Amino acid sequence: MHEVGLCRSLLRMAERTAAEHGACRIVGVTVRVGPLAGVDGAQLARAFEVVRVGTIAEGAHFTLQTPPLVVRCARCGADSNASPGDLRCLACGSANVRLTSGDQLDLLQVELAEVENEAA
Amino acid sequence: MCEACGCATSGAAVTILGAAGTVHARPGAKLVDVGQRLTSDNDAMAAHVREHLISHGVLALNLMSSPGAGKTSLLEATIDALAGRLRVAVIEGDLETDNDARRIRAKGVEAIQITTGGACHLDATMVHDAIHALDLASIDVLFIENVGNLVCPAGFDLGQWANVALLSVTEGDDKPAKYPVLFRHADAVLLTKTDLLGAIDDFSPEAAERHVRNLANPAPVLRLSARRPATLTPWIDWLETHRERLSQLRPTPRRQAAELATAS
Numbered sequence: 001m002h003e004v005g006l007c008r009s010l011l012r013m014a015e016r017t018a019a020e021h022g023a024c025r026i027v028g029v030t031v032r033v034g035p036l037a038g039v040d041g042a043q044l045a046r047a048f049e050v051v052r053v054g055t056i057a058e059g060a061h062f063t064l065q066t067p068p069l070v071v072r073c074a075r076c077g078a079d080s081n082a083s084p085g086d087l088r089c090l091a092c093g094s095a096n097v098r099l100t101s102g103d104q105l106d107l108l109q110v111e112l113a114e115v116e117n118e119a120a
Numbered sequence: 121m122c123e124a125c126g127c128a129t130s131g132a133a134v135t136i137l138g139a140a141g142t143v144h145a146r147p148g149a150k151l152v153d154v155g156q157r158l159t160s161d162n163d164a165m166a167a168h169v170r171e172h173l174i175s176h177g178v179l180a181l182n183l184m185s186s187p188g189a190g191k192t193s194l195l196e197a198t199i200d201a202l203a204g205r206l207r208v209a210v211i212e213g214d215l216e217t218d219n220d221a222r223r224i225r226a227k228g229v230e231a232i233q234i235t236t237g238g239a240c241h242l243d244a245t246m247v248h249d250a251i252h253a254l255d256l257a258s259i260d261v262l263f264i265e266n267v268g269n270l271v272c273p274a275g276f277d278l279g280q281w282a283n284v285a286l287l288s289v290t291e292g293d294d295k296p297a298k299y300p301v302l303f304r305h306a307d308a309v310l311l312t313k314t315d316l317l318g319a320i321d322d323f324s325p326e327a328a329e330r331h332v333r334n335l336a337n338p339a340p341v342l343r344l345s346a347r348r349p350a351t352l353t354p355w356i357d358w359l360e361t362h363r364e365r366l367s368q369l370r371p372t373p374r375r376q377a378a379e380l381a382t383a384s
Contacts, residue, residue: 002240002272006158013160017152027149030137031158038275038301039158045134063135063143071336085297086334087304097336103301105275107154114148 003039007047010107014057017110026057028111032065035084037105041066061111069102162276165244169251169279176256179363180264182278184302185286186295187268190312190346192220194286195263197346199227201356206260206363211250213242213267220265230254241272244279260363270295274302282307282362289313289323296331304335308342308358315345 014026029048033041041064048062071082073089074097080090084102088095137143145151157163173180183191192212199208210231212221221233232250234242247264254262264280266273285306287295290313296303303309309332311325329341340358344351 002275005239005243006275009161010158013154013156013158017154021150021152027146028143030143036301036304038271041136042134049133059133061133061135063137065137065139067139084300085331087300087336088334095333095336099336105158107156107158109143110152110154111143111145111149112152114150 003043003047004051006039006105007044007051010044010048011051011055011057013107014060014110015055018056018112021112023112023114024056025113026055026060026110027113028061028063028109029057029107030063030065030109030111032067032104032106032108034067034102034104035069036099036102039105065108067101067104070100071097071102072100073097159275159277162244165248166277166279169244169248170281173251173256173262173279174281174366174369176259177367178256178259178262179359179366180262180278180280181359182264182266182273182280182283183286184266184270184273184283184306185268185288185312186270186291189268189286189288189291191265191268191286192223193346194310194312194344195224195265196227197349197352198263198355198359199224199229201349201352202261202359206359207258208261208263209254209259211242211247211262211264213246213265215239215267230259236267240267240269241276242266242278243276247278261359270299270302274299274305281366284308284310286310286312287328289317289320289325291323293323293325293328294331296328296335300335303332304337306332306337306339308339308355309337310355311341311343313345314343314351315347 014029018026033039045062045064052058052060068081070079071087072079073094075094076092078089078091087097089097185191202208208229210224212231213234215236218233221231224231232253234246234250264278283306285303311328325343332341342354344355
């Protein structure tokens, strides 16, 4: 449900980036959403299609990067691909782990239509 | 134009890259790195709210649970238990109605109602606006009762000191495994309505605690019933402990003066 709100903030961030670079059109965004972000990447993409209408990002391509869930065990040192509902180390079963990948919810890149700086 | 309904959104403009895909700029376009969390605007506002509350010595707690887990009942019982010890105010978040705020006000405690009008969670801006209506100098503990929902509130920092998650014994004891984003970041988990445990044979408090531990969360899991005031003691102790920690963090005028003296 909150994907639309997050997409509005995505759009604001992308528009800010475009303004900083003097670009008048956003042709693509790349977003990274981990399995523990609390957000569904596909729904985010769908919400973006709605939110971008009538903005400089209208028609922009949405690229979704889905990083894996990785925990590092403080007991045995192993890295493992634990599951979101059970983060215990797959090697030794310890719950003394630290999440090293999986909660990402980032705007990675914005793709801007080039403008002729010389013309300015 | 979308071929299905003729709307202006063009479908299927989505690429799913997996873990380490690379995007190449299209001709005539350039890629600019951003690398910021989508919640960064909210996070900045939350940091501002947190600093403001800590500087006023207010312990702010974000209460999260599914609808009906007993957040408001817990607050009513907690207000009674803290009477004469700590001064309380409440921010109530609900989709509609101010019923919960009226229950709190009936206890003689100030309550600000935020009606989100359909939004599924509170955000830092809503809390920021609400605290402007409070006299922070006359408050020790600020409870922020989030919208009843185990999904969306977890993603939004409100500027709280700590997160408190409630899980009632009439729900499944595996809720922490089903909603890891919320329970992973709980600083205290309260198993509520424990007076009903005798009538319920499929909720195991031990299993609920195990599911919290499996999320690598060492937070205390406290069992209580708002209808049995004696069971609230560990929760009240937890509140007092955090209130003490906050007051140590907050620079007192005397400590500030001492620091100024050593600096000069």
